[in-house]
Amino acid sequence: MSENTEIQTSTQNNETTVDYKELTLNGLWKNNPALVQLLGLCPLLAVTGSVVNAMGLGLATMLVLMGSNIAVSLIRHAVTDAVRLPAFVMIIASFTTCTELLMQALTYELYQILGIFIPLIVTNCAILGRADAFASRNKVLPSAVDGFMMGLGFMFVLLAIGAIREIIGAGTLFADMQLLFGASAENWKITLFGDNYPGFLIAVLPPGAFLVAGLLIALKNIIDAQIQARAAKLKAKTVKGSKRVRTTGQIA
Amino acid sequence: MSFLRASSPHAHSALTTARVMQWVLLATLPGLAALTVFFGIGSLINIALACIFALLFEAAVLKLRKRNALIYLRDCSALVTAVLLGLALPPYCPWWVVMLGVFFAIVVAKHLFGGLGYNPFNPAMVGYVALLISFPVEMTQWAAPSTLSNASASFPPIVESLTHVFSHDTLDGYTAATPLEVLKLREGLTLDTLYTNEAIFNQARWAGVGWEWVNIGFLIGGIFLLYKRVFTWHAPVAMLATLTLCSFLFYDAGGSQSAGSPLFHLLSGGTMLGAFFILTDPVSSAVSNKGRLIFGGLAGVIIFVIRVWGIYPDAIAFAVLLMNFAAPFIDYYTVPRTYGHNRAHRVTKIKE
Numbered sequence: 001m002s003e004n005t006e007i008q009t010s011t012q013n014n015e016t017t018v019d020y021k022e023l024t025l026n027g028l029w030k031n032n033p034a035l036v037q038l039l040g041l042c043p044l045l046a047v048t049g050s051v052v053n054a055m056g057l058g059l060a061t062m063l064v065l066m067g068s069n070i071a072v073s074l075i076r077h078a079v080t081d082a083v084r085l086p087a088f089v090m091i092i093a094s095f096t097t098c099t100e101l102l103m104q105a106l107t108y109e110l111y112q113i114l115g116i117f118i119p120l121i122v123t124n125c126a127i128l129g130r131a132d133a134f135a136s137r138n139k140v141l142p143s144a145v146d147g148f149m150m151g152l153g154f155m156f157v158l159l160a161i162g163a164i165r166e167i168i169g170a171g172t173l174f175a176d177m178q179l180l181f182g183a184s185a186e187n188w189k190i191t192l193f194g195d196n197y198p199g200f201l202i203a204v205l206p207p208g209a210f211l212v213a214g215l216l217i218a219l220k221n222i223i224d225a226q227i228q229a230r231a232a233k234l235k236a237k238t239v240k241g242s243k244r245v246r247t248t249g250q251i252a
Numbered sequence: 253m254s255f256l257r258a259s260s261p262h263a264h265s266a267l268t269t270a271r272v273m274q275w276v277l278l279a280t281l282p283g284l285a286a287l288t289v290f291f292g293i294g295s296l297i298n299i300a301l302a303c304i305f306a307l308l309f310e311a312a313v314l315k316l317r318k319r320n321a322l323i324y325l326r327d328c329s330a331l332v333t334a335v336l337l338g339l340a341l342p343p344y345c346p347w348w349v350v351m352l353g354v355f356f357a358i359v360v361a362k363h364l365f366g367g368l369g370y371n372p373f374n375p376a377m378v379g380y381v382a383l384l385i386s387f388p389v390e391m392t393q394w395a396a397p398s399t400l401s402n403a404s405a406s407f408p409p410i411v412e413s414l415t416h417v418f419s420h421d422t423l424d425g426y427t428a429a430t431p432l433e434v435l436k437l438r439e440g441l442t443l444d445t446l447y448t449n450e451a452i453f454n455q456a457r458w459a460g461v462g463w464e465w466v467n468i469g470f471l472i473g474g475i476f477l478l479y480k481r482v483f484t485w486h487a488p489v490a491m492l493a494t495l496t497l498c499s500f501l502f503y504d505a506g507g508s509q510s511a512g513s514p515l516f517h518l519l520s521g522g523t524m525l526g527a528f529f530i531l532t533d534p535v536s537s538a539v540s541n542k543g544r545l546i547f548g549g550l551a552g553v554i555i556f557v558i559r560v561w562g563i564y565p566d567a568i569a570f571a572v573l574l575m576n577f578a579a580p581f582i583d584y585y586t587v588p589r590t591y592g593h594n595r596a597h598r599v600t601k602i603k604e
Contacts, residue, residue: 198387200352200386201385201386201387201388202382202385202386203386205385207382207385211360
């Protein structure tokens with residue numbers, strides 16, 4: 001769960017400077033909670049049947065993640081190592097309860113659709129992971145930014161899986177968005193394959209979630225490999241005619 | 253003078269992958285013939301479509317993976333997958349159903365896991381299950397067998413069946429419940445009343461018009477493959493044995509609670525196709541003889557349990573996939589004794 005890179009930055013810099021660009025990049029891509037850390041897979045796979053479900057849970061998770069990161073960062077000097085984890089879990093549970101009540105008040109139907117997966121945000125490892133690996137070692141503002149970026153990265157993946165599953169499974173996109181955005185969003189629904197699309201049920205069922213998540217991870221790895229190859233190509237230009245003898249590595 | 257040194261293996265057989273696959277294809281012919289006699293040309297259309305799509309997908313994926321397509325296409329493994337899927341699918345199912353099934357079988361189940369030899373699951377059954385849970389309506393419409401007197405026409409003529417396959421209309425006039433469905437939905441009748449009243453049973457000997465001969469056809473093909481030593485007897489015999497045992501235990505003397513006779517279970521649905529052609533897949537099954545006995549035996553139990561108490565009428569595909577999951581675990585505990593050792597290792601040694 002703990003990430004080497006963060007530990008290094010926080011110990012080296014001794015809580016003085018934090019690179020916000022690095023934080024953003026980590027949350028959205030390099031250390032994405034869903035695609036790289038593979039944390040919080042249970043909600044990721046269970047509720048991403050449509051974009052609106054994915055967005056609902058993504059927003060709720062982001063809220064809890066930011067809140068818990070801020071709170072954990074605030075009390076980071078007051079808790080000892082022994083009671084660290086119970087304290088963090090209590091904080092996360094409180095924020096989850098707040099979120100649950102908020103959703104009950106604002107988007108009751110979505111709250112009912114997401115059901116058990118809202119209280120289950122407590123057990124989302126991504127949240128406890130960030131609290132332990134980052135927020136308990138950093139100042140409030142970087143922790144808040146980290147929570148936001150990690151939450152955003154998680155939500156982007158949820159949205160991508162939700163959109164793909166909704167398109168393949170039901171042939172629509174942005175159906176039922178009024179549950180989240182009010183009555184004006186009722187006609188956001190796009191029907192892609194005509195009205196007599198038979199529906200591809202496996203995409204809506206749990207196996208579809210595994211398939212889409214696996215393919216997204218593969219896609220990310222392909223992109224990473226290409227970026228790396230491009231970087232290596234730029235770097236590898238060694239001067240020709242260099243007489244230095246090398247035993248390992250690239251030989252010009 | 254120098255010795256000619258060659259590295260192992262020293263003994264080799266002429267049995268290539270392509271030859272084995274060709275025998276398997278040949279062995280499906282009796283069953284396919286029975287399917288065609290009783291249900292019309294639907295299965296032939298399925299198989300033809302499946303083979304075309306399988307070769308296309310296989311070539312495309314091999315190209316993407318930068319492999320030499322011709323070498324891998326020539327081993328016929330994609331064709332075997334396609335033929336098995338085509339036999340399992342209901343006759344006259346729409347072309348896009350076949351295409352999606354083959355896509356799941358070849359691309360998802362086989363090549364995403366690394367190609368032939370690396371797939372943990374039987375590709376044809378993955379394709380079948382993906383279709384079964386995605387399109388329950390299309391996948392449960394079996395054609396009515398030709399000799400049923402209450403069916404208005406025997407089976408659709410060629411032109412009409414092709415329009416069924418390539419257009420969107422359903423095959424309503426020609427479908428009938430399979431024996432397994434009839435038995436499941438009989439609502440408390442005794443087996444005797446069922447066998448005298450239902451046309452699909454009273455025009456047949458043991459297990460429903462057409463189905464018994466289809467299964468006997470696959471049994472003949474299976475025995476041919478056993479004779480050719482393409483696979484060992486362990487998995488199919490174990491599966492048929494446990495299926496017989498279970499149905500014997502729950503036969504209940506043919507009363508209203510009966511789960512069907514042993515002969516009925518052996519000769520209906522995909523029993524023989526599953527036992528001899530699916531379960532014996534060398535890649536995804538257990539590898540030792542003892543392991544295969546366990547593998548097949550448990551598959552038979554799962555088939556019976558899902559058939560009798562599950563919501564799906566037949567269960568070959570689910571049973572095979574569940575046992576594929578278990579195969580590495582079974583292998584782990586059934587390592588055979590190696591030559592030169594007195595006792596077999598209880599488990600595979602794990603490197604520290």
